[in-house]
Amino acid sequence: MSGALLSMGIAEPYAQALMSVAQSQNLTEEFGASFRALESLLEQSQDFRDFVMNPIINEESKKSVLRQVMGNDTNPYLINFLMLLVDKRRIIFLEQIAGQYLELLRNLNQTVLAEVTASQELSESQTQAIIDRVKSMSNARDVEIKTSIDPEIIGGVIIKVGSQVVDASLRGQLRRISINLGS
Incomplete structure (x- = not known):
């Protein structure tokens, strides 16, 4: 299986699970805005991208930086989701998960x-x-x-x-x- 297919195979279930939570809590657009901002940050900051993707950096450091980057106004469901990605060592797929979530949101909104x-x-x-x-x-x-x-x-x-x-x-x-x- 190629790397891209593997990434999508991992990203899609996470994005769908988050979409499910977002729909049940009427948070789809709020999560979409947060993921657009995260995508933009990953594109613009190579340092942030390298930090998040680095498997050697410990989980607590990643969690701390993600909490700071997301800010206090970010919905707790989304923060918990990001912390889960760190715990499950899936944070390296953050960009793919964000992209997949935004694709689901676009489909939902036609x-x-x-x-x-x-x-x-x-x-x-x-x-x-x-x-x-x-x-x-x-x-x-x-x-x-x-x-x-x-x-x-x-x-x-x-x-x-x-x-x-x-x-x-x-x-x-x-x-x-x-x-x-x-x-």
Whole structure:
């Protein structure tokens, strides 16, 4: 079994269990916001990522740091869940569990994730235009956008929704022109 499949096989039951608790306590959105913040922190802070993923660091240190990072306003159910992950030595799958939980939340809310690559930060009107386009493509009720910046696409955007990719970048247009000229 590959590492990614193993990670998903471990992450999915934990995410589903947490979703079950969240639904019964009407906390799905609150947990979603906490997991988005955690995902962002894991992406932006290599030190935090290395600390959480390091199997040598003792459990009490990890618990202490997680409590500090999550803050006093975090729901006790979510804190207890994170402490359980540390106790069960599953905290190394935190990123996958968070991603799986957010996917379950999107399914519950009939929301799709649009991964947008742009050459520069998008304006509000550009973001809204992408949301409208994705809604019409997917028939989703709502759209969650995850943006990354890549100056190499020169201009425009690349939008990925599930397995669909819309390449409206200048680099993609130039590539298509060169292919057409070559034939």
